[in-house]
Structures are given as C-alpha cells and as structure tokens.
Amino acid sequence: MKVLDAATTRPLEGGASFSLGNRLFRAAWGVAWLVLARWTPPPLHGWRRLVLRAFGAKVGRGARLYGSTRVWYPPHLVLGDRALLGPGVNVYNQGRITIGRRVVVSQRAHLCASSHDIRDPDFQLVLRPVTIRDGAWVAAEAFVGPGVTVGEGAVVGARAVLLRDAEAGGVYQGNPAVWVKPRGLVRSD
Structure with missing residues (x-):
C-alpha cells in the first residue's frame, strides 16, 4: 500500500493519504465487519477469523478476537496462533x-503503526511497523506506538504508553x- 505525497494531496486541507482503491477497500471492509462480525457473540472467534482472512489478514489457528475489535486494514495484520485481541482493541x-x-492484547489497548513527519509542513504520513513477539502481554488501555517491537514475553502495563522497543521478558509501566x-515468567510445561 502506497502512501500518497502530502505535498500533492494536502491532507491538512482534507486531502487523502491513500489511493481511491484503498479507501474503497476499507469502506467495504468496514461494512463487512459491521454486518458480519461486529454484532456476533463472544464465542464466535472462528467466524471472525474467517471474516478477517477473507479480507487479507493472516490469522493463525486458535486466534481469538472480539466483535468490538477494530482493524483498520486487514492485509496489514498478522495474528499468530492462539493470540488474543480483547474487547475494544484498536489495531490502527x-x-x-x-x-x-500466544500474545494477549487486553481490552481497549491501541496498536498504532503510523505517524506523521513533524518536520514536514505538509504533515506527510509515515508508516512504521509494530511487532509484538510471542508470549507478550499488552495490558488494558495501553498504547504501543509506531515502529515499536515488544520483545518475547514482555509486559506493557495497563495504560502504559510504549514509544520505544521493549526488551524480551521485561515489564514496562508508565507514560512514557x-x-x-x-x-x-515460570513455565509449567
């Protein structure tokens, strides 16, 4: 997906950051999620996995997500086996x-993989991937920012704002x- 040049499209004046095709795809996605998944009861994780996959997400076996989960663009989502996106999670x-x-992203957490170039007077959108490694936990209402990697088994505490990489096995709290x-972590295998 290509980001449009802000100097040409002028997003600060209401112009688009993405192509018409991308915007139409996202509109179709939004309607499909609303009609097919948003209203579904919590146990229907398999159905919601199917809907996400139909729109290009890579979703692992046993992954669970709720109808209130918001995914901005399914083709940019990779969700591992047995991962959980809790109620109200925003995957921007x-x-x-x-x-x-086995990652847990708890209720109303926010994962954000883009920002803007603050030095650019046209406010160019910049895409920066987010990676959350196996066994990590992003707790309730936490924010994981653009370009951040959460290491294996790391914990991002409730309402924390993570703007830099988190080491494997570390516990992170606060803002920032x-x-x-x-x-x-103790394994009981």
Missing part, C-alpha cells in the same frame, strides 16, 4: 502490525513506559 494498522503466538522489572 496503516503500516504492518505483526502479533506473535519504562522498564520496571523482569517478568520472571
């Missing part, structure tokens, strides 16, 4: 968002989020 994936296996301790 203008850029690619990759979520690993900082490392506070190791997770100390």
Whole structure:
C-alpha cells in the first residue's frame, strides 16, 4: 500500500493519504465487519477469523478476537496462533502490525503503526511497523506506538504508553513506559 505525497494531496486541507482503491477497500471492509462480525457473540472467534482472512489478514489457528475489535486494514495484520485481541482493541494498522503466538492484547489497548513527519509542513504520513513477539502481554488501555517491537514475553502495563522497543521478558509501566522489572515468567510445561 502506497502512501500518497502530502505535498500533492494536502491532507491538512482534507486531502487523502491513500489511493481511491484503498479507501474503497476499507469502506467495504468496514461494512463487512459491521454486518458480519461486529454484532456476533463472544464465542464466535472462528467466524471472525474467517471474516478477517477473507479480507487479507493472516490469522493463525486458535486466534481469538472480539466483535468490538477494530482493524483498520486487514492485509496489514498478522495474528499468530492462539493470540488474543480483547474487547475494544484498536489495531490502527496503516503500516504492518505483526502479533506473535500466544500474545494477549487486553481490552481497549491501541496498536498504532503510523505517524506523521513533524518536520514536514505538509504533515506527510509515515508508516512504521509494530511487532509484538510471542508470549507478550499488552495490558488494558495501553498504547504501543509506531515502529515499536515488544520483545518475547514482555509486559506493557495497563495504560502504559510504549514509544520505544521493549526488551524480551521485561515489564514496562508508565507514560512514557519504562522498564520496571523482569517478568520472571515460570513455565509449567
């Protein structure tokens, strides 16, 4: 997906950042999610996986997401096996968002894979992928910003604002989020 040149399209004056084809696809996606998935009861995770896949998302086996989950552009979503996107999660994936296996993204968390060039007077949109590695947990109402990688098994605490990479196995809290301790994950395999 190509981002349009802000100097030409003038998004600050109401111009588009994406092509007409992209905007039409997203409109169809929005209607499809509303009609086919938004209203569905929580246990119908398999049906919602099917709807996402039909619009180009790569969704692993046993992944769960709720009808209130919002996905901006399905082809830019990779959701690993047994990953969970809780109620009200906002996947703002203008850029690619990759979520690993057994990741939990809790209720109303926000994953954002784009920003704007603040030095550009035309406010050019910049896509910056987000990666959440296997076994990580993004807790309730946390924000994971553009270009960030959450390491394997890391925890982003409730309402934390993560703007830099999180080390594997670390626990991060606050705004901006900082490392506070190791997770100390114990396996019961």
